[in-house]
Amino acid sequence: MNFLETLSVAWDALRANKMRSLLTMLGIIIGVGSVVAIFAIGRGAGAAITGELQGLGSGQMILQAGRPGPNSQNQRLESFTEKDVKDLETLIPDIQAAVYSLGMPGTVKYNRETVAAGIQGQFAKAGLAFGIKIDKGRWFSEAEDASGSRIVILGSGAAKTLFGEGVNPVGNVISINGISFDVIGMTEKPTGMLASMAGAEDNSYYVPIGFMKRQLGPNQRINQVMIKAKDGADSKAVIADAVALVERNHPGAQFSGQSFDQLVGVINTVLNLVTGVLSAVAGISLVVGGVGIMNIMLVSVTERTREIGIRKAIGASYSDILTQFLIEAVLLSLIGGATGVLLAAAPVFAVGYFLKISLLLDWMSVSLALGFSAAVGIIFGVYPAAKAARLDPIDALRYE
Amino acid sequence: MIKLVNVRKVYRMGQTEVEALKDINMHIAAGELVAIMGPSGSGKSTLMNILGCLDRVTEGTYELDGRLVSDRDERDLAKVRNRHLGFVFQTFNLLPRMTALRNVEQPLLYAGVSGRERRQRAEAALQRVGLGDRMHHRPNELSGGQRQRVSIARALVNRPSIILADEPTGALDSRTGEEIMGLFQELHADGATVIVVTHEPDVAEHVNRIIRVRDGRIVSDQPVASPVRAADRLRELMQHAEGVAAGESAASPNAVGPTAAGEGATAS
Ligand SMILES: Nc1ncnc2c1ncn2[C@@H]1O[C@H](COP(=O)(O)OP(=O)(O)O)[C@@H](O)[C@H]1O
Numbered sequence: 027m028n029f030l031e032t033l034s035v036a037w038d039a040l041r042a043n044k045m046r047s048l049l050t051m052l053g054i055i056i057g058v059g060s061v062v063a064i065f066a067i068g069r070g071a072g073a074a075i076t077g078e079l080q081g082l083g084s085g086q087m088i089l090q091a092g093r094p095g096p097n098s099q100n101q102r103l104e105s106f107t108e109k110d111v112k113d114l115e116t117l118i119p120d121i122q123a124a125v126y127s128l129g130m131p132g133t134v135k136y137n138r139e140t141v142a143a144g145i146q147g148q149f150a151k152a153g154l155a156f157g158i159k160i161d162k163g164r165w166f167s168e169a170e171d172a173s174g175s176r177i178v179i180l181g182s183g184a185a186k187t188l189f190g191e192g193v194n195p196v197g198n199v200i201s202i203n204g205i206s207f208d209v210i211g212m213t214e215k216p217t218g219m220l221a222s223m224a225g226a227e228d229n230s231y232y233v234p235i236g237f238m239k240r241q242l243g244p245n246q247r248i249n250q251v252m253i254k255a256k257d258g259a260d261s262k263a264v265i266a267d268a269v270a271l272v273e274r275n276h277p278g279a280q281f282s283g284q285s286f287d288q289l290v291g292v293i294n295t296v297l298n299l300v301t302g303v304l305s306a307v308a309g310i311s312l313v314v315g316g317v318g319i320m321n322i323m324l325v326s327v328t329e330r331t332r333e334i335g336i337r338k339a340i341g342a343s344y345s346d347i348l349t350q351f352l353i354e355a356v357l358l359s360l361i362g363g364a365t366g367v368l369l370a371a372a373p374v375f376a377v378g379y380f381l382k383i384s385l386l387l388d389w390m391s392v393s394l395a396l397g398f399s400a401a402v403g404i405i406f407g408v409y410p411a412a413k414a415a416r417l418d419p420i421d422a423l424r425y426e
Numbered sequence: 427m428i429k430l431v432n433v434r435k436v437y438r439m440g441q442t443e444v445e446a447l448k449d450i451n452m453h454i455a456a457g458e459l460v461a462i463m464g465p466s467g468s469g470k471s472t473l474m475n476i477l478g479c480l481d482r483v484t485e486g487t488y489e490l491d492g493r494l495v496s497d498r499d500e501r502d503l504a505k506v507r508n509r510h511l512g513f514v515f516q517t518f519n520l521l522p523r524m525t526a527l528r529n530v531e532q533p534l535l536y537a538g539v540s541g542r543e544r545r546q547r548a549e550a551a552l553q554r555v556g557l558g559d560r561m562h563h564r565p566n567e568l569s570g571g572q573r574q575r576v577s578i579a580r581a582l583v584n585r586p587s588i589i590l591a592d593e594p595t596g597a598l599d600s601r602t603g604e605e606i607m608g609l610f611q612e613l614h615a616d617g618a619t620v621i622v623v624t625h626e627p628d629v630a631e632h633v634n635r636i637i638r639v640r641d642g643r644i645v646s647d648q649p650v651a652s653p654v655r656a657a658d659r660l661r662e663l664m665q666h667a668e669g670v671a672a673g674e675s676a677a678s679p680n681a682v683g684p685t686a687a688g689e690g691a692t693a694s
């Protein structure tokens with residue numbers, strides 16, 4: 027019997043028991059639907075997060091005193107020195123900039139608004155090197171840093187707190203710990219999925235580090251050094267060089283570094299793991315669906331024993347009957363799988379729309395899902411089909 | 427064409443054994459019209475199933491068209507059933523959800539006949555059995571006689587050389603049975619070998635040779651001198667019915683009886 031004929035016979039058989047076929051498919055529909063949805067959302071979110079983080083911090087790394095590990099509590103934590111920072115910039119060719127920041131708690135006042143906030147002293151070059159994006163006004167210059175000017179750049183969130191939404195704060199004067207500062211800029215509101223999910227705003231107050239040094243006095247402890255590598259530099263090699271250099275400056279002490287790219291890798295690994303585990307759980311319902319198909323196919327074989335006998339009497343061979351029932355099972359699981367994909371598409375696109383990410387419901391995962399459904403149909407359909415094909419024609423014809 | 431030598435068939439059910447056929451020897455040539463007769467339980471169906479390659483002998487040999495059936499494998503036997511044999515059952519055994527046409531198309535599907543040709547051949551077969559106007563009816567929309575015609579159309583659609591009918595008239599009234607036997611006589615006249623199992627003497631009168639079976643053995647094997655022609659008897663039946671109607675009395679259930687006796691010198 028040719029394939030199309032077998033297909034139409036199987037289709038007729040499924041249609042004869044519409045409700046039963048539908049209920050049988052349900053397991054597969056749910057299984058395939060949830061795997062496809064989880065996969066699409068997981069992969070889409072992963073790609074979006076990676077893309078965003080890379081845009082934010084590609085080529086950035088952090089040096090810290092001490093090394094992470096089981097004995098990290100007992101380590102002597104050295105402070106970085108100004109010399110370390112200068113050496114990193116001058117002696118390692120792949121480093122474009124090395125900076126640190128100094129922080130202090132502050133009381134910020136504008137009109138009647140009083141806010142407790144963290145004040146960050148930053149190098150002028152940090153603005154460019156670390157991609158702090160300015161929405162209104164400008165970042166400060168080397169000269170302003172050197173002279174310790176009393177100027178401040180407000181984070182978007184900080185500006186909103188003090189001046190309200192949509193107000194340009196540039197040109198106003200605010201008071202930090204009783205000292206007056208000219209507001210010369212405001213940063214851009216963070217965009218993208220991460221920010222919109224966390225509702226994050228930049229709540230920093232950026233002042234020139236020259237001012238901060240005078241305010242806090244000399245020999246402040248420097249806990250972290252931020253490094254920006256040149257484009258195309260190998261971040262692992264840069265970290266190794268940087269750590270070696272700093273450890274040479276501080277004999278006996280240990281330092282370590284981490285690149286942003288590594289961090290992205292870790293996040294991705296975790297995300298993939300979560301997606302994988304969730305998919306596996308959803309995949310169990312595929313197996314349950316498969317068992318449902320097997321069950322109904324066994325019922326069907328029993329019900330149609332006489333039909334099988336008739337077919338054998340008029341010339342059906344073992345393989346004809348096997349194919350007929352196998353195709354019936356595969357048709358069940360495949361239609362279930364296709365329905366599952368269609369049902370998954372809706373939530374996938376909804377989530378994509380709200381999180382503003384492009385989700386990956388591509389042909390690859392659709393064909394994978396359908397292939398998987400077909401496989402479930404074959405695996406769970408083969409036993410009932412073989413049972414049908416093995417029936418003795420005489421016994422089958424006698425069956426009432 | 428068909429040659430059984432020392433055939434035994436034993437059914438085993440747990441500890442007990444039933445010897446359904448005991449030492450059957452039989453030869454049927456191409457183009458014969460044969461009846462196998464015997465009381466219920468004598469082994470007629472068992473014999474038919476073996477002839478139809480649906481069942482295998484326990485002992486002895488069955489040669490079909492010069493080849494031992496025991497030498498053929500499963501796929502080969504399916505092909506033989508499909509191309510060389512046509513089955514007609516007492517209970518019709520049609521597929522209930524399909525139209526008459528689809529039912530008749532089924533053997534052609536397994537023969538790999540496709541599309542238009544399949545449909546044309548199925549239609550021709552249905553026309554041949556007089557059901558040209560019932561092709562799109564399902565079995566439950568047809569009378570018993572019409573169902574049996576569909577099943578005969580299905581049996582002959584692949585132009586088999588042998589037609590095997592196991593009590594084909596058993597579920598039909600005598601008039602319809604007569605029509606069915608008429609069809610078999612036509613098929614025989616066209617060159618097919620037809621083997622009919624029956625326990626009704628009236629039915630057996632239509633064939634050229636009667637093989638009697640009892641307790642799994644052949645007890646007699648005789649030619650029939652002048653078989654009844656179904657067409658003739660049908661005409662008589664019609665006349666008789668008219669006569670009865672004219673006499674304003676209900677048709678007697680054994681109306682066939684006297685007519686058959688009147689027909690005279692058939693087999694005993
Ligand atoms: N599948 C079977 N299993 C056991 N015994 C059977 C089977 N088929 C037939 N028989 C026995 O074989 C004998 C012949 O049966 P069967 O060929 O059907 O007779 P008939 O068709 O002449 O009425 C009977 O005694 C019946 O009980």
Ligand SMILES: [Mg+2]
Binds near residue numbers: 471472
């Ligand atoms: Mg019988």
